Amino acid sequence: xxxxxxxxxxxxxxxxxxxxxxxxxxxxxxxxxxxxxxxxxxxxxxxxxxxxxxxxxxxxxxxxxxxxxxxxxxxxxxxxxxxxxxxxxxxxxxxxxxxxxxxxxxxxxxxxxxxxxxxxxxxxxxxxxxxxxxxxxxxxxxxxxxxxxxxxxxxxxxxxxxxxxxxxxxxxxxxxxxxxxxxxxxxxxxxxxxxxxxxxxxxxxxxxxxxxxxxxxxxxxxxxxxxxxxxxxxxxxxxxxxxxxxxxxxxxx
Amino acid sequence: xxxxxxxxxxxxxxxxxxxxxxxxxxxxxxxxxxxxxxxxxxxxxxxxxxxxxxxxxxxxxxxxxxxxxxxxxxxxxxxxxxxxxxxxxxxxxxxxxxxxxxxxxxxxxxxxxxxxxxxxxxxxxxxxxxxxxxxxxxxxxxxxxxxxxxxxxxxxxxxxxxxxxxxxxxxxxxxxxxxxxxxxxxxxxxxxxxxxxxxxxxxxxxxxxxxxxxxxxxxxxxxxxxxxxxxxxxxxxxxxxxxxxxxxxxxxx
DNA sequence: CGGTTCATTGAGGGGGTTCAACGAAAGTGG
DNA sequence: CCACTTTCGTTGAACCCCCTCAATGAACCG
Numbered sequence: 001x002x003x004x005x006x007x008x009x010x011x012x013x014x015x016x017x018x019x020x021x022x023x024x025x026x027x028x029x030x031x032x033x034x035x036x037x038x039x040x041x042x043x044x045x046x047x048x049x050x051x052x053x054x055x056x057x058x059x060x061x062x063x064x065x066x067x068x069x070x071x072x073x074x075x076x077x078x079x080x081x082x083x084x085x086x087x088x089x090x091x092x093x094x095x096x097x098x099x100x101x102x103x104x105x106x107x108x109x110x111x112x113x114x115x116x117x118x119x120x121x122x123x124x125x126x127x128x129x130x131x132x133x134x135x136x137x138x139x140x141x142x143x144x145x146x147x148x149x150x151x152x153x154x155x156x157x158x159x160x161x162x163x164x165x166x167x168x169x170x171x172x173x174x175x176x177x178x179x180x181x182x183x184x185x186x187x188x189x190x191x192x193x194x195x196x197x198x199x200x201x202x203x204x205x206x207x208x209x210x211x212x213x214x215x216x217x218x219x220x221x222x223x224x225x226x227x228x229x230x231x232x233x234x235x236x237x238x239x240x241x242x243x244x245x246x247x248x249x250x251x252x253x
Numbered sequence: 254x255x256x257x258x259x260x261x262x263x264x265x266x267x268x269x270x271x272x273x274x275x276x277x278x279x280x281x282x283x284x285x286x287x288x289x290x291x292x293x294x295x296x297x298x299x300x301x302x303x304x305x306x307x308x309x310x311x312x313x314x315x316x317x318x319x320x321x322x323x324x325x326x327x328x329x330x331x332x333x334x335x336x337x338x339x340x341x342x343x344x345x346x347x348x349x350x351x352x353x354x355x356x357x358x359x360x361x362x363x364x365x366x367x368x369x370x371x372x373x374x375x376x377x378x379x380x381x382x383x384x385x386x387x388x389x390x391x392x393x394x395x396x397x398x399x400x401x402x403x404x405x406x407x408x409x410x411x412x413x414x415x416x417x418x419x420x421x422x423x424x425x426x427x428x429x430x431x432x433x434x435x436x437x438x439x440x441x442x443x444x445x446x447x448x449x450x451x452x453x454x455x456x457x458x459x460x461x462x463x464x465x466x467x468x469x470x471x472x473x474x475x476x477x478x479x480x481x482x483x484x485x486x487x488x489x490x491x492x493x494x495x496x497x498x499x500x501x502x503x504x505x506x
Numbered sequence: 507c508g509g510t511t512c513a514t515t516g517a518g519g520g521g522g523t524t525c526a527a528c529g530a531a532a533g534t535g536g
Numbered sequence: 537c538c539a540c541t542t543t544c545g546t547t548g549a550a551c552c553c554c555c556t557c558a559a560t561g562a563a564c565c566g
Contacts, residue, residue: 077409080494085413087405099405102398107405127394131387138380144397145355151404152340152352152360156330158411159455160338163522194545202412204523209546225531225545241333416554447513457555462514478513478563 016040025093025180026067027121027143030135039136042129043067045120055096055110055118062100064120068092071116072191075108076199086200088154089113089192091177097123098147113191158202163211166201168239171221175230186230269293278346278433279320280374280396283388292389295382296320298373308349308363308371315353317373321345324369325444328361329452339453341407342366342445344430350376351400366444411455416464419454421492424474428483439486443479 017028017040027043028036046069049055055066058077073090087108090096100106101123130137153173157166171188179185190197194212195205212228215221220236222229230236270281270293280296281289299322302308308319311330326343340361343349353359354376383390406426410419424441432438443450447465448458465481468474473489475482483489 077405079409079413083413085409087408099398099401102395102402107402127387127391131384131390134380134384137384137390140394141380141397142355144394144401145352148352148397148400148404149355149360151401151408152330154408155340155404155411156332156338158408159453160332160336193543200412205545206524206547207522210522213546446511458513459515459556460554463554466514 017043020069021182022067022069022093027095027126027136027139029139029142031133031139032135035133035136038129038133042125043119043121045122047118047120049073049112049116049118051112051115053112055112056106057109058106060106062097062104062106062123064122065095065097065126066110067119067121068094068096069117069119071118072113073116074111074113074192074196076111077108084199086196088150088200089174089196092181095121095143095147098144101144113196154200163201163203163207164214165239166203167197167208167211167215168220168236170197170201171228171230172233172236172240175233186233188228188230190226190228270296273322274435275320275322275346280348280379280389280392282392282395284386284392285388288386288389291382291386295378296372296374298375300371300373302326302365302369302371304365304368306365308365309359310362311359313359315350315357315359315376317375318348318350318379319363320372320374321347321349322370322372324371325366326369327364327366327445327449329364330361337452339449341403342427342453345434348374348396348400351397354397366449407453416454416456416460417467418492419456420450420461420464420468421473421489423450423454424481424483425486425489425493428486439483441481441483443481 017023017026018033018036020026020028023029023036028039031039045064047055049071055073068090070092073094073096074086075088075090075096076084076086079085090110096110096118097106099108126136126140130140153169157169161169174188175185178188192200193205194208198205198208201208212221212223215236216223218235220230220232220239222231270276270279271286271289273279273281276282276289281292284292298317300308302324308326321343323345326347326349327339328341328343328349329337329339332338343363349363349371350359352361379389379393383393406422410422414422427441428438431441445453446458447461451458451461454461465474465476468489469476471488473483473485473492475484
């Protein structure tokens with residue numbers, strides 16, 4: 001993501017799970033080469049999604065999961081009075097649509113924050129294949145479970161942390177996910193606006209901006225527009241770990 | 254739950270999925286009678302968990318999912334400085350442990366808020382069985398997906414609603430889940446304390462208490478200790494729907 | 507009955523929102 | 537190339553919801 005070279009290099013490659021550099025993050029994890037071939041056949045539907053385009057919308061009938069090959073997506077919902085609520089940001093190797101399996105309809109809107117490429121995985125085919133390939137079934141379970149864990153982390157942030165802590169958790173999470181994908185863990189490009197970050201973290205864009213400024217003043221990060229450098233990883237982790245949770249109070253059973 | 258008669262009646266019955274009145278909520282959904290028998294054989298491990306007892310603890314090795322037959326459980330985590338963070342309340346028919354599938358270890362503590370009965374479902378057996386029974390596999394996917402949806406609702410509350418709205422969503426969610434289980438949707442017994450509710454909703458127990466009082470003054474609910482009656486369902490839904498989200502503001506793109 | 511836990515209510519303070527102004531960067535059309 | 541416009545980010549000041557601290561009351565239990 002945020003790397004034109006990366007995009008171009010990917011476009012030139014034959015796009016197959018077996019040759020995909022995301023196979024250690026995506027559905028193929030734990031599969032034998034011959035199984036990956038079968039998987040490849042099932043999800044040979046590739047698509048390009050340009051910045052600002054929607055991959056699907058809340059209410060659409062669910063037929064497929066979508067794996068991100070490159071780019072970044074924002075998942076969000078619109079509440080009763082039309083205001084947006086960001087539910088997460090998704091990176092290469094992530095699967096989108098997991099919340100729709102149960103109901104048969106997408107619950108959220110998915111929009112590309114950068115020019116992106118995705119792989120469409122028809123879910124009925126995936127289920128069929130999982131019936132024959134135990135390791136694929138296990139991986140589907142793992143992926144669903146991981147999404148639950150990720151959501152719990154967001155709930156934890158929103159439920160018990162102050163602005164500083166939330167931003168620290170957000171940055172560390174992003175950093176770790178980027179690192180797992182082979183990007184630098186300290187030099188991040190933010191594909192989302194301050195408003196989108198704040199919306200996800202349950203605060204206003206002004207608060208995000210102010211908190212960025214404070215973290216910069218404290219020497220933990222350096223921000224220049226949408227390029228953010230983590231300068232004091234342990235310090236950030238300290239913020240994310242314990243400090244700043246629920247108004248400095250120490251009470252509780 | 255919260256009904257001694259219910260517990261006693263259950264104890265007398267032969268405890269099998271095929272005769273369980275939760276089979277429309279739990280793992281057996283969509284299974285043929287003969288498949289249910291196989292499922293029954295796989296999870297014949299029943300347990301009693303008394304109020305305050307832990308079913309498992311964060312960090313424990315994950316081997317089984319746990320289905321609630323009767324009672325109520327609280328799932329929570331302890332953060333760095335030992336403070337509690339409630340991640341959810343689970344009712345009969347719900348499955349616990351879904352977040353542990355990916356990592357092999359439980360991420361949360363599970364404690365009974367009432368004297369409860371659970372069914373243990375060894376996950377390796379479940380996976381094996383799902384390999385043979387497509388409808389069971391589909392149900393496992395559905396259950397995992399439903400947990401994701403439930404978590405998204407919690408994120409939505411925490412991220413964009415004020416105390417009143419959060420409490421309204423909480424009560425309506427509880428009401429609907431109780432109704433699906435055959436209980437009254439308007440007359441609820443709260444198995445959890447104000448502090449636990451507040452912790453889950455990202456607010457202090459005093460705020461929960463004050464907000465209950467306000468909702469009561471407005472004629473939406475009636476509260477007597479841990480018995481809560483919903484008196485104006487549409488009014489509550491109005492609160493949960495749009496009102497009270499992010500400081501009364503109407504701006505935004 | 508005294509001790510503990512839980513719930514309610516009040517008063518004061520703080521973190522974040524709201525409203526507002528300003529600046530920087532990017533895109534547009536002449 | 538430069539006004540013009542638009543979008544995005546930053547910063548300041550006032551207000552408000554909720555937290556904190558505190559006191560009181562009700563129910564449960566040994």
